[in-house]
Amino acid sequence: GDSVTQMEGPVTLSEEAFLTINCTYTATGYPSLFWYVQYPGEGLQLLLKATKADDKGSNKGFEATYRKETTSFHLEKGSVQVSDSAVYFCALSESYGQNFVFGPGTRLSVLP
């Protein structure tokens, strides 16, 4: 079945550092790909998405590019802030269904 693998962390960075969180997937067909963010005590919020190969999703300084050749959707941000501290989930939407498959989540801590 479809699956998502991501670095589990925790990842600890200093403010203004460059962030990369790796995400790779296994899927049949052409899934849509997502990054969700979860702040402490809250539900998941959509951060960005991409629906086809070579699409780049971006939001709040975060970016990720749908790479079909490497089955990857790595999350990047050029300069992280303390307020970016959260858990980040990579997910895919099944090509032939409507359900999601989530990665295990990566906890990010940004220190001032």
Add this chain to the structure above:
Amino acid sequence: DAEITQSPRHKITETGRQVTLACHQTWNHNNMFWYRQDLGHGLRLIHYSYGVQDTNKGEVSDGYSVSRSNTEDLPLTLESAASSQTSVYFCASSLAGPGAEQYFGPGTRLTVT
């Protein structure tokens, strides 16, 4: 503004009791989902519904049930609560069709003593 709400936000119950967690969305979405989130397991799908009167089992459905009598609500019932069901429960909804993003509620923290 459209939203998805869950109640209660926190619940403590005893082993063996029946518990119902509420989920209500005003997005008018066809699809609704229940997940549980546990350390080391990420998000796991419990049940889902693609429309009124439609319900389906997810990967961890044992001990849980749902019913969908209208578009807005998908209550989750624990028939006989067990300590293994202590978790944080999230409800989500989405439009129908592949690639539709899911919108999540704020979660319910359930403790079974």
